[in-house]
Amino acid sequence: MNNWHIHITGRVQGVGFRPYVYRLAAKQKLNGIVYNDLNGVHIEFLASKEVAIPFYKKLIEAAPTLAKITGHELYEMDDRSFEGFQILQKKEAKTAAMMLPPDFAICKNCRKEVLNNSNRRGYYSFITCTECGPRYSLIKKLPFERECIAMDDFKMCPTCGEEYSNPKDRRYHSQTNSCSDCGVRLSLMNNLREEIEPDSKLVIKKVVALWKEGKIVAIKGIGGYLLTCDASNAETIKILRKRKHRPSKPFACMYPNASYAEQELIISATESKSLTGEVAPIVLLRLKKKQASIALNDVAPGLDQIGVMLPYTPLYELLLQAYGKPIIATSANLSNASIVFEDIKVFSELAGIWDYVLSNDREIVTSQDDSVLRFSSIKKQPILIRRSRGLAPNYFGPISNCESNTILAMGASQKSVFGLLFQSLFYLSQYLGDLAFFESTESYKRTLRHFMNLLNCQPEVILVDMHPNYYSTEYGKQLATTHGAKLVSIQHHYAHFAAILSEHELQTKPEEVLGVIWDGTGYGDDGNIWGGEFLTFESGMINRLAHLSYVPVILGDKMALEPRISALAHSWENTKAMDILKEKFSEQEWKIYRKILAKGQSTKTSSMGRLFDAVACLLGIMDTQTYEGEAALQLETLAQRYFEQSNKVEETSYVSQISYIEEVPVNEIIEGVVKDLKYGVGINQIAYQFHYSLVKMIENVALTTNNEKIAFSGGVFQNALLVDLVQQFLGDKFELYFHREVSPNDENIALGQLAYYQTTKRDEISK
């Protein structure tokens, strides 16, 4: 008989790991203990070598589905004696090096129980077990124990307590355990903050009735409040749009269940798995026919896809089951600011947007939006649009060259995310909103403070974007001063490239890689605004190989808001294009803008996003947009329609030039588009040919440089058609790399900053 110690790291807390160990140990009649500490799960037990090793193997192999093991070891220890097998609580280590469990969607068993009227938890909206329920959003401090989470105020009733301490119960050591006798209480309130339905069983019915009446109800969920209403009621949706000042950005819908969704939407097996899994994100899906039970034109104007999710909490399960129809479920906020999660703010800042509030008395410690995911239609390549609930804050991708330093990467601005490397673990925060908004800066700073407190760490190195006017850069500089940390600024597109390189561990390989880094805006180290970049990775260095030819930047941020201005900047010397554009401007604008262009501008841009805008405008799709990427999304939609409707897709490209040095001309694309328009070629076809031309452009550049590996990053690659076409036409000729763990958009900048700092030769970047 020896005394053995097993140490397991990874996502092993808050996922039912200790009860799992207990059951396995009990089966083998082992004596010992299992406990969590800040470094993971520890098991100590007495056994002979013949028993210990198979037990260890089995333990790792059959781990609970929610667990993600990143490291494990078995070693012998000094003798000590145990009585039976026990779960203990221990907090010894001073610093934490553990993953934080994310918020999990309701599991099958709990779903069954909550819908079963005769179950003791039937109709209890906050049912959970060791395999489901909120985690990250409740964590106040570590480790994940009852007294450390936002359930600390709820004292378990005797029945719940019995479940908690009964090794045979599936709620054994379930930290979020509660029931309607002892747990969280719903409260349905009107805009005078008066509770209008005290009986919690009737609350569900009442909300359903309100939806039917066309009312907007703000519901407190996992990461914050969602604004909900009937998804078939065009009038109500119009009211919601007006109140939220959101004229056309699509709303997400929550469908009652998977089979209902399958009737109306085209759902592949991959997509279905994602919708019903433990993350349960919003998945962008196509509608089967026009007569769906939602008001498509109001839900997602001009688009063929909608964002769909299934009830991921018991409360939504009960509500949607009772309603039996899809609802709109969108983050409660103003514009693109962070999701509102504090009760008080729903009644102040969001007053006037909702008619009723369904709140509860459990605190949300950390706010999160719903994650958003889409898949390309042919290759089913997953594309993360927003990495948040269910996915953040752990990053499971490879982190090469780990330094022992604590490194804080501040990320970008419009899609703010920070990253923190601590004790060889990399935490990547959830999407924290657009830092142009005050609420987002608050949520960004609050979440960052929360992390440093949880992990008890201080940054030694702080990485910021080069853009001088990003709030994240400004705040990073402040933090560097406060903490005496080293400050390093990293170019935006180099960070994007490093992010995709690191996801596939390409920086550690000798082969050269071509980086196709396309987005809207990033500050270049020549003072221009970059965005259509071809970079190379070679001998540990990133270099700018080529870029879209520069066009003048005019009118500041207005250019990104108005595709017509991009169109003008791209084609003001093309008389045919000018004929098309003239009517899109007032006489005064026309005169002034052309004068500004003729005068010459010192700042220029190579933005691919602006090229999409320009083409969208020339095709008459829109002159001004109301949300980021709207014009590009509509352009993709039209191109996709053509791609699907024509049986034989012609391979016509607007790109003719074969080899490139430095500047990749965009004027031939503009000329080609304008010429086709004059010839009467259909808009959908031109939109498609534009997409195809970009694929050709990539191929030409790759052939010029003899690269076999091509890596893609930047917000433009949220375009699923482009991803499909790249794979279809270049897949046989090159090795292609797309993001998997993170979004191609600026959410990956924090990861990229870290990867760049760690693995790229960077004598020239420190400033």
Added chain:
Amino acid sequence: MPKLDFDIITLGHGSGGLLTNKLLDSGVFHLFDNEQLQQRHDGAILELKGKTAFSTDSFVISPIFFPDSNIGELAVNGTVNDLAMCGAVPKYLSLSFILEEGLEMTDFWEILVSIKWAAEQAGVQIVTGDTKVVEKGKGDKIFINTSGVGQVHDNAKISLEHVRPGDKIIVSDSIATHGVAIMSVREGLEFETTIKSDTRCLNHTVTALLDNFGEDIHLLKDPTRGGLATVLNEIARDGNLGVDLNQKHLPIQKEVSALCELLGLDPLYVANEGIFMAVVKAEIAEKVVDKLRKIEHCSNAAIIGEVVENHINQVVITSAIGGKRVVSMLIGEQLPRIC
């Protein structure tokens, strides 16, 4: 304009020799004639009592002429207003020119006349000066430097240290007018409506406020280059305070607002002349605004926000539709940030 035997400035005019004397004798001295200048000393000998404020400002702008005004007036008002923002009554100015060879004498004269007029308006004397001429291409028509001294008002206690959470922020008149006027000329943009630059001296208005409200005026700022956003950010950063603004209350002329929109400019970052910003004790804020509104060129005075104790170091503006935005300190130009 006096009769001269030259009509453009040449290098000789800055030599200190005969030509310089000719230029000064026939024009400048005569124009600004006062006791101090008559002394013909190398410098001015002044008598000052009590606390004295001292400031300097250089003007290197293009264009040098713009709707209703020019660089000369700006140069006087610049230093006069800097002194006023210290709570001082400006008394004496120095005036120095760096002229580019080839400057038209008629242009120079027009500027000189403006300077004289502006000095009279502000009640200051030009007591010393200097003129240099640089080769063509080494300057840009005309650069002007002015320095000045003034006597600090007895009631003035102007300092960032006195600014407290709860204090109100007031602007004396519509914002962004000057910057848009300058731009319209510089960019050669012919706007249908001519927006006039509103450069003027502020010392009389400031004196009136100090007479009435004294130490309850906590801070005065001249939001010229970088606009209101910059001075407010300086207050937030240097004072370890937060600033809240309300977009609805920002006074701005309709045409100016429309042109800012047209040009993609945020009026908060557009340069101002002829207005000032005051941080005052909350209790007197309404009275200050009432008082200002009765003064010429201050009819659009308004309380635009307040100093707060949350969001330290940040300036936050509540938009007309309720969203809150961070008004950041711009480094360099307004570069695009939106993706």
